[in-house]
Amino acid sequence: MTNAILLAAVLAACAILIWVVWKQQENQDDSSQEPEDARIPPLLRGINYLLSDEPDRALKELVHVAKLQTETAEVYLALGDMFRNKGEFGRAVRIHQNLLARPDLPEHLHMQAQLALAIDFQAGGLLGRALQQYKRVLDAQPGHIQALEGSLRIREQGREWEMAEEFLQRLDRVRGISSSLHHAYLLTEMARQKLAKHDEKKALALVQQAIECDPACAAAHMLLAEIDLRRNEAEAAIDSMRQLHAAAPYYLPLMIPMLLANQQAYDKFGQAFLMQYWQQTHDELLALGWIRAMHDERGADAARQLVQAMQFEPQSLPACLHLKALLGDDDALARASREWQKSQKNVACIECGVEFIDMRWQCPQCHEWGTMRPIKEKKKP
Numbered sequence: 167m168t169n170a171i172l173l174a175a176v177l178a179a180c181a182i183l184i185w186v187v188w189k190q191q192e193n194q195d196d197s198s199q200e201p202e203d204a205r206i207p208p209l210l211r212g213i214n215y216l217l218s219d220e221p222d223r224a225l226k227e228l229v230h231v232a233k234l235q236t237e238t239a240e241v242y243l244a245l246g247d248m249f250r251n252k253g254e255f256g257r258a259v260r261i262h263q264n265l266l267a268r269p270d271l272p273e274h275l276h277m278q279a280q281l282a283l284a285i286d287f288q289a290g291g292l293l294g295r296a297l298q299q300y301k302r303v304l305d306a307q308p309g310h311i312q313a314l315e316g317s318l319r320i321r322e323q324g325r326e327w328e329m330a331e332e333f334l335q336r337l338d339r340v341r342g343i344s345s346s347l348h349h350a351y352l353l354t355e356m357a358r359q360k361l362a363k364h365d366e367k368k369a370l371a372l373v374q375q376a377i378e379c380d381p382a383c384a385a386a387h388m389l390l391a392e393i394d395l396r397r398n399e400a401e402a403a404i405d406s407m408r409q410l411h412a413a414a415p416y417y418l419p420l421m422i423p424m425l426l427a428n429q430q431a432y433d434k435f436g437q438a439f440l441m442q443y444w445q446q447t448h449d450e451l452l453a454l455g456w457i458r459a460m461h462d463e464r465g466a467d468a469a470r471q472l473v474q475a476m477q478f479e480p481q482s483l484p485a486c487l488h489l490k491a492l493l494g495d496d497d498a499l500a501r502a503s504r505e506w507q508k509s510q511k512n513v514a515c516i517e518c519g520v521e522f523i524d525m526r527w528q529c530p531q532c533h534e535w536g537t538m539r540p541i542k543e544k545k546k547p
Contacts, residue, residue: 262282266283277307280299284313314337322528325359347380347382349376349379350383351383354372384536407421457492513526
């Protein structure tokens, strides 16, 4: 994908160079045309190397083109992109800064160089400078989608949820859509920050707003249940779990440790609720999550009693190994099962496919919210 984008940029530069050569052929004699013609072979070779998936050799040829024709800004932009994608952020920054220093740079290329410099800073981890650079782009074009998206991503990385919410609202206005689920997750993160500062009232208002924004926001239901349990409102917490089950049942096992930590809520309402769901679905992920949480909270004997109460018999090899790793004796199979369990990825993003051991609400790779799901079919040893 990266090479395809760079190829498009280089092809555009090629067209401009050919046009320049043709125009100058009309006004110059044969002796003055030779230096101009010298640019064409390396440019064509660069394109050929890109098509052959040889970016290093393509880069070398394009550097030669840029030296031959210093005013060809499009070639410099393509070079900067190639340096950035190779991880040479300093060189990419210098190229784009040199472009911006040109007084004769056309306005549209000036904007492209401003954006490219912001992306350089962001890719290189200089997030403060990237934000400043994105701001310059947005000052000139307030509805620039890529600059808004880059600013939003940086604010999310910095856990600046209120600023992220502002950028998302601006993006929605430009796109003419409503990213309701994204808004709901940002509101939930804002509520989580308020709860960490012991502002329970504000946290409750924000999490309720998140659920109203999009009832499919699983994190909001979980945080609401946590707040209910803090307030000793066990029945309300179970109701939040029911709402989560209705919206996204695959996240239900994540709530079990929190429920078990509140013995009164678990004994009075939680156990019956989980047992009812288990009997309806016989979901192995729920069973294993419940048994694991019981083992961690109350020990191996309590976990074995739960297995008997559920009459749980694993139907797949991965489930057997997980149970053996948890409750097996200290024999060779149990030790091997524990080692296998440590290497297993438990959740995957339904958008980009990346897998992780632990659950997270935002995918670290594609940055989408609410796309991580438990992996049902795990790799066999």
